[in-house]
Amino acid sequence: MERLVFLLIILALVSACIIGFGRFGRHAAAISIFFNTLIFGVALVLLAAKLGGAPNGVLHLNAVWGSVQFDPLAALMSAVISGISLIVHIYSRRYMVEDPGYGRFFALLDLMTACLLLMVCAADLLTMLIAWNLIGLVLFWLLDHCLPSRSAYRYGFWTFITYRFSDLPLVLAALILHRLYGSWSIAVVLAKVTANPGMTFTSGLPVAGTVAALVALSAFGRSAQFLLHTWLPYTMDGPTPVSALMHAGIVNAGAFIINRFAPVFVAAGFVLHWVFVVGLVTAITGSLLMLAQNDIKKSLGYSTMGQMGFMIMECGVGAFSLAIFHLIAHGLFKATLFLSSGSAINQARADDGVPKSELYTFVVERRATAYRQPWQLMALITLGVPAAILLIAHWLVGAGILVEQGAIVLLFFGWITGAQLLFSIHRMDTEDPWRMVSLAIVSLVVVVLGYTFISHAFDLFLYPDVAFRRAIFSAAAISPATFDGVVVLVTLVIVAGWILAYRATHQDQDSRVRTARFWLIYYALISREFYIADLYAAASRGMLNTSRQVNLWLRWV
Numbered sequence: 001m002e003r004l005v006f007l008l009i010i011l012a013l014v015s016a017c018i019i020g021f022g023r024f025g026r027h028a029a030a031i032s033i034f035f036n037t038l039i040f041g042v043a044l045v046l047l048a049a050k051l052g053g054a055p056n057g058v059l060h061l062n063a064v065w066g067s068v069q070f071d072p073l074a075a076l077m078s079a080v081i082s083g084i085s086l087i088v089h090i091y092s093r094r095y096m097v098e099d100p101g102y103g104r105f106f107a108l109l110d111l112m113t114a115c116l117l118l119m120v121c122a123a124d125l126l127t128m129l130i131a132w133n134l135i136g137l138v139l140f141w142l143l144d145h146c147l148p149s150r151s152a153y154r155y156g157f158w159t160f161i162t163y164r165f166s167d168l169p170l171v172l173a174a175l176i177l178h179r180l181y182g183s184w185s186i187a188v189v190l191a192k193v194t195a196n197p198g199m200t201f202t203s204g205l206p207v208a209g210t211v212a213a214l215v216a217l218s219a220f221g222r223s224a225q226f227l228l229h230t231w232l233p234y235t236m237d238g239p240t241p242v243s244a245l246m247h248a249g250i251v252n253a254g255a256f257i258i259n260r261f262a263p264v265f266v267a268a269g270f271v272l273h274w275v276f277v278v279g280l281v282t283a284i285t286g287s288l289l290m291l292a293q294n295d296i297k298k299s300l301g302y303s304t305m306g307q308m309g310f311m312i313m314e315c316g317v318g319a320f321s322l323a324i325f326h327l328i329a330h331g332l333f334k335a336t337l338f339l340s341s342g343s344a345i346n347q348a349r350a351d352d353g354v355p356k357s358e359l360y361t362f363v364v365e366r367r368a369t370a371y372r373q374p375w376q377l378m379a380l381i382t383l384g385v386p387a388a389i390l391l392i393a394h395w396l397v398g399a400g401i402l403v404e405q406g407a408i409v410l411l412f413f414g415w416i417t418g419a420q421l422l423f424s425i426h427r428m429d430t431e432d433p434w435r436m437v438s439l440a441i442v443s444l445v446v447v448v449l450g451y452t453f454i455s456h457a458f459d460l461f462l463y464p465d466v467a468f469r470r471a472i473f474s475a476a477a478i479s480p481a482t483f484d485g486v487v488v489l490v491t492l493v494i495v496a497g498w499i500l501a502y503r504a505t506h507q508d509q510d511s512r513v514r515t516a517r518f519w520l521i522y523y524a525l526i527s528r529e530f531y532i533a534d535l536y537a538a539a540s541r542g543m544l545n546t547s548r549q550v551n552l553w554l555r556w557v
Helices: 002-021 025-051 072-095 102-121 125-143 150-181 186-195 207-222 233-237 240-245 253-260 262-266 269-291 296-316 320-350 358-365 375-397 399-403 405-426 433-462 466-476 480-504 509-527 529-553
Strands: 057-059 068-070
Touching: 002 025, 002 057, 002 068, 002 072, 002 102, 025 072, 025 102, 068 072, 068 102, 072 102, 072 240, 072 253, 072 320, 072 433, 102 125, 102 240, 102 253, 125 150, 125 186, 125 240, 125 253, 150 186, 150 207, 150 233, 186 207, 186 262, 207 253, 207 262, 207 269, 233 240, 233 296, 240 296, 240 320, 253 262, 253 296, 253 320, 262 269, 262 466, 269 296, 269 466, 269 509, 269 529, 296 320, 320 433, 509 529
Parallel strands: none
Antiparallel strands: 057 068
16 A cells, blocks of 8 residues: 555656646646546545555655655545546636646646645655745746736735744754654654653753644744734635645645644654644634625635644644544635635626625525514523533544543534524524524534544544543643633623623714724724734845845945
């Protein structure tokens, strides 16, 4: 099976070389699609073999680097990457047909596919670093494929710089592991970290904690976490197929790299707390900024930022396998949205296609409510039904999961989402509120059961060792008193938000005028994206001006 893993990468490289060095014109797409179909077929064979119980293995092409491995994570990610890549190739065949760099574009797509497959299948640190760095370089070429576009070049270069920043921590982590353990093999160094989790090095720094922090920082930059996120929404000037391909292991590579170094994070639980906080802030910020966008692709970019924050947050609570499931589900869903964004824009120009339904009346026309059910009854349904659905679903897959803090956090966020859905329906103008509530509850049951059982299956597939799964959750845990206090505080904040939202719909005209100024200031802050991009631009101009002055003083120019 290890040879088939190597074959995946070779096929992608062969396709890139044939198209890149040949002159096939419009036939380049057919050649590329043919090779990617073979790659996807081989990846499915590998995944089926792993599901059938095939043992893990490593193929060494060199004593130091160049080794690839066959394990559950590599098999699963290879199937996802090759599948999304094939869809993007088929879509690009007609989408890019008038582009003068038609052949070059498909060669770069194949090269990106090869780099992604090499990253997820790498069995040594050097090979992983090479693939990790090449992904950023090839992405820069893809984003700047439209050479005359100054904005595409500017933001492509912005992405390149951010990725170089995220490369450095991973390089440092690899150097520390190699220097202390004398091996480039990922399996060897992780086994040694597990055997001696309390080992320290320079100035008494913990090895596991330092490496985990560096890996997490690298994941933050690659997955567009808050303050390192500005590159993501502005890459939308690149070709649409590139935006879709970014969800095949590029922007969501943070979850993969954390899972690959999972034993290190088990020995460094305090880093997982930091990961959770960063992911939570990113999820909230990305969701807020998404709502203020008037460009569909930029809105999708900020939506991706929010989802990447939630994915990193899942890693922070110890739900590593759930983050991989989130990576796959979101990658397939968001790639589809990007590929269909052009059609949605064209259809909206002709006809918005929005039926005058109860939902349309509530959201768009804002008609006054004719009749609502008693708020006490709706409050009971809003708070009780989602909690019951979530608890029963998780109890069915494993009663012991309810004692894990990470599982409780995810249950809490699921409860908030379900309660918010029912709360919104209570405010909706409808002649048959019970029909809407019933539909919402049925939808919630289907989503929760599917999400719970599929994520549990991922858990068993990626981490079959029960003790290791428990160790991950234990590493992410905090003291019971602190945990209970945080849950109570967040609950009070959310309930207070519901009360304010309810009161806002019953304000008189004078009260609305008084609060209008506040909401205008708030909207200005959101629409300017918290001025973070402006601050970075100002800092960049300041550094350029300073360098010019230094050059003049030193007479270099």
